Amino acid sequence: MAVSSFSNSGIKSGSKRNKIWDQSAVENSFFSIATNTATGSTADVTFSSIPQTYTHLQLRMIVKNHTANTNNTRIQFNSDTGANYSWHELFGDGASAGSNASISASYMYLGNHPSNAVASAFAVYVVDILDYTNTNKFKTVKTLSGYDLNGSGVVGLRSGNWRSTSAISTIRIFPGADSFGQYSSFALYGIKG
Amino acid sequence: MPATNTYDAIQSYTLTSATNTVTFGSIPQTYTDLVLILNLGSTPSAQLTRLRFNGDTGTNYSDTKLRGNGTTAYSTRISNDSNATLNEFAYASTTLGKCNIIVNFMNYSNTTTYKTFLFRANNADLGTELGAGLWRSTAAISAIEVSNPGNNFLSGSTFSLYGIKAA
Amino acid sequence: MVKIQTVTVGVSGASSIDFTSIPQTYTDLKIVASLRSNRSAALGDTPALKFNGSSANFSNRYIFGQGSGTPTSGADADSGLGTMPGPNATASVFGSLEVYIPNYTSANNKSFSTESVMETNATANYMVMMANLWSQTAAITSISIFSQTSSTILQYSTATLYGIKKA
Numbered sequence: 273m274a275v276s277s278f279s280n281s282g283i284k285s286g287s288k289r290n291k292i293w294d295q296s297a298v299e300n301s302f303f304s305i306a307t308n309t310a311t312g313s314t315a316d317v318t319f320s321s322i323p324q325t326y327t328h329l330q331l332r333m334i335v336k337n338h339t340a341n342t343n344n345t346r347i348q349f350n351s352d353t354g355a356n357y358s359w360h361e362l363f364g365d366g367a368s369a370g371s372n373a374s375i376s377a378s379y380m381y382l383g384n385h386p387s388n389a390v391a392s393a394f395a396v397y398v399v400d401i402l403d404y405t406n407t408n409k410f411k412t413v414k415t416l417s418g419y420d421l422n423g424s425g426v427v428g429l430r431s432g433n434w435r436s437t438s439a440i441s442t443i444r445i446f447p448g449a450d451s452f453g454q455y456s457s458f459a460l461y462g463i464k465g
Numbered sequence: 466m467p468a469t470n471t472y473d474a475i476q477s478y479t480l481t482s483a484t485n486t487v488t489f490g491s492i493p494q495t496y497t498d499l500v501l502i503l504n505l506g507s508t509p510s511a512q513l514t515r516l517r518f519n520g521d522t523g524t525n526y527s528d529t530k531l532r533g534n535g536t537t538a539y540s541t542r543i544s545n546d547s548n549a550t551l552n553e554f555a556y557a558s559t560t561l562g563k564c565n566i567i568v569n570f571m572n573y574s575n576t577t578t579y580k581t582f583l584f585r586a587n588n589a590d591l592g593t594e595l596g597a598g599l600w601r602s603t604a605a606i607s608a609i610e611v612s613n614p615g616n617n618f619l620s621g622s623t624f625s626l627y628g629i630k631a632a
Numbered sequence: 633m634v635k636i637q638t639v640t641v642g643v644s645g646a647s648s649i650d651f652t653s654i655p656q657t658y659t660d661l662k663i664v665a666s667l668r669s670n671r672s673a674a675l676g677d678t679p680a681l682k683f684n685g686s687s688a689n690f691s692n693r694y695i696f697g698q699g700s701g702t703p704t705s706g707a708d709a710d711s712g713l714g715t716m717p718g719p720n721a722t723a724s725v726f727g728s729l730e731v732y733i734p735n736y737t738s739a740n741n742k743s744f745s746t747e748s749v750m751e752t753n754a755t756a757n758y759m760v761m762m763a764n765l766w767s768q769t770a771a772i773t774s775i776s777i778f779s780q781t782s783s784t785i786l787q788y789s790t791a792t793l794y795g796i797k798k799a
């Protein structure tokens with residue numbers, strides 16, 4: 273391989289793998305808040321008492337079903353189970369591209385996750401919730417998610433809205449049916465803005 | 466538990482001459498997810514970009530993609546491949562900087578799961594793609610090889626790896 | 633990932649959201665924005681960009697979904713970023729927009745990646761994934777976000793600019 277140049281700032285300040293104060297750095301804005309991992313069949317995952325000190329939230333997840341059924345991943349906020357959600361998706365399933373919607377729903381849909389038929393395969397999600405503490409706005413969620421099982425799978429961009437101006441203090445993530453499979457992992461991050 | 470500051474720069478490469486393959490080796494196993502940012506050119510012709518993990522040359526890679534070429538939106542699948550292909554038409558062009566690729570590797574150090582990754586590949590002259598890729602291995606990802614099949618990445622192409630650690 | 637600046641639109645609305653004197657010390661830029669406009673009698677509006685005061689020399693290819701049916705794909709020679717809700721969307725709903733710009737200080741063309749969604753409690757809705765290009769070699773020193781229809785960006789809209797520095 274031809275010689276590549278490394279960042280000079282990394283060489284000057286030491287190991288590239290360690291954050292070293294260079295006398296000009298400012299505070300990082302991306303913080304891990306909490307993680308939940310399914311240990312067996314897990315009915316749902318809840319993040320509660322979410323700190324109100326960030327501007328945005330991001331969920332990063334790997335998810336599969338506990339049974340031999342493909343299922344979908346859903347989200348609710350602040351224990352609201354009313355028909356106060358809408359969602360839309362734009363997806364590809366390997367054969368065709370499509371879109372779907374649901375309005376006045378009791379949850380927000382984030383994407384599908386696979387069954388336990390391929391034991392070690394999971395769907396992955398990056399879920400962004402902007403301005404989650406803002407009491408002047410309803411809460412909009414943007415999700416990139418998908419999975420592949422070497423012959424099947426789906427990937428898509430999803431959006432959703434919770435029609436409430438309340439600050440988000442609780443997030444519940446749950447499957448459409450069955451339960452989450454072992455090693456499904458749900459990590460919550462706060463982003464300062 | 467107090468929140469911990471994360472999203473760390475791990476390694477980066479800026480090519481100083483045309484190069485076929487760039488490898489991130491000895492990736493620290495202390496993070497939860499990795500984010501790979503690529504900004505590429507290709508010579509002598511435009512070309513797709515491939516990944517391999519831990520030197521695995523077996524047919525253990527597959528993906529499902531949503532693609533738009535400026536005329537049609539459609540979806541495709543690759544199965545049992547010996548590489549992960551990030552951009553089937555949002556190629557690295559012969560002009561530097563026109564192609565960018567963002568890859569999220571989730572739970573890359575987990576030794577009980579296969580490795581699924583989400584990627585966005587973009588070239589405004591050619592199209593945009595969203596993919597879910599699978600590496601059928603429960604090994605932790607310790608090396609990522611980024612390659613340009615048959616061609617070379619242009620001098621000036623950049624490859625940056627970041628780590629995100631969950632609480 | 634470091635916050636550079638946040639802008640919140642006040643009670644009078646804004647013709648644009650501006651980030652000026654952008655530090656040249658990072659590698660990549662990321663914009664996240666929650667926007668709504670007052671485009672007359674419209675479900676959605678199109679946010680757009682200026683780099684260094686100009687909306688010229690932009691192009692894109694995109695995938696567009698409308699909540700039902702087959703998504704479409706198109707290409708434009710402009711700085712559009714997809715979608716944000718307008719007055720005919722459910723009240724108090726703001727969109728979600730993310731733009732990732734690698735190597736914003738480089739002397740090459742600047743390709744970047746965009747996803748934007750709006751929401752409304754109706755089937756018809758807009759979501760867009762884009763490959764964007766600014767065909768200029770200047771470093772990006774300022775960014776403006778505005779309505780492509782010259783509408784007003786409404787109170788409570790926000791945009792944050794982040795810098796990401798490679799290893």
